Amino acid sequence: MILYYHPLSSYCWKVLIALYENGIPFERRMLEEPETAAEWAQLWPIARFPLLHDRARNATVGEASIIIEYLALHEPGTFRPIPADPDAALEVRLIDRLFDNYVMTPMQTMVADRLRPHDARDPHGVSAARDMLARAYALLDARLAGRRWAAGDSLTLADCAAAPALFYADKIMPLRADYRVLGAYLDRIEARPSFARVLTEKAPWWHMFPFAEDGTPGR
Numbered sequence: 001m002i003l004y005y006h007p008l009s010s011y012c013w014k015v016l017i018a019l020y021e022n023g024i025p026f027e028r029r030m031l032e033e034p035e036t037a038a039e040w041a042q043l044w045p046i047a048r049f050p051l052l053h054d055r056a057r058n059a060t061v062g063e064a065s066i067i068i069e070y071l072a073l074h075e076p077g078t079f080r081p082i083p084a085d086p087d088a089a090l091e092v093r094l095i096d097r098l099f100d101n102y103v104m105t106p107m108q109t110m111v112a113d114r115l116r117p118h119d120a121r122d123p124h125g126v127s128a129a130r131d132m133l134a135r136a137y138a139l140l141d142a143r144l145a146g147r148r149w150a151a152g153d154s155l156t157l158a159d160c161a162a163a164p165a166l167f168y169a170d171k172i173m174p175l176r177a178d179y180r181v182l183g184a185y186l187d188r189i190e191a192r193p194s195f196a197r198v199l200t201e202k203a204p205w206w207h208m209f210p211f212a213e214d215g216t217p218g219r
């Protein structure tokens with residue numbers, strides 16, 4: 001298995017958590033190398049990462065949630081991203097969608113805006129993204145109340161989505177003071193060894209993240 005990735009990519013972190021949870025061996029290819037980038041663009045013209053290429057089955061799998069489901073099918077382990085019970089599975093998929101669409105997307109909008117030249121910035125877009133993120137924080141803070149993990153008692157796909165989304169969003173719009181349930185959840189997921197490993201591995205690249213620790217402009 002080859003994973004095309006970047007060590008600061010939130011969607012790549014989502015897949016890394018699943019790979020580390022089940023100890024699945026894989027080869028990583030970083031997209032900073034031109035040859036790797038060309039290979040990746042040919043395999044996946046949509047040009048987004050992560051991308052998984054399974055040489056043994058000659059399969060190319062895009063989209064983080066689908067990669068995680070693919071791994072569960074072909075490299076199953078004790079970590080089961082989708083529960084067997086259909087109602088529980090629906091809740092997992094809903095939480096996965098909520099984190100991707102309403103936490104990850106506005107967070108990415110704000111990061112992308114910060115990386116643009118000053119005269120190309122979009123304050124209206126950023127303001128709409130902040131509003132959406134505030135709505136998502138409130139909804140998820142209520143929804144996760146009483147749960148150990150994002151969709152219940154077991155770690156699932158929902159946590160693979162939640163961990164990177166909340167980690168990054170919190171750097172831009174800090175959540176711990178107003179959203180106690182989400183704050184406590186973020187503490188728990190940051191301590192989980194699979195995600196703690198992802199966070200340790202990001203260190204050499206972290207200076208590229210354009211926000212300071214307290215959410216004020218980094219540069």
Ligand SMILES: N[C@@H](CCC(=O)N[C@@H](CS)C(=O)NCC(=O)O)C(=O)O
Binds near residue numbers: 010050
């Ligand atoms: N829907 C995709 C989103 C993937 C995505 O947005 N990846 C970002 C990195 S976190 C990317 O490819 N960025 C490259 C770019 O925007 O050019 C998924 O779930 O995997």
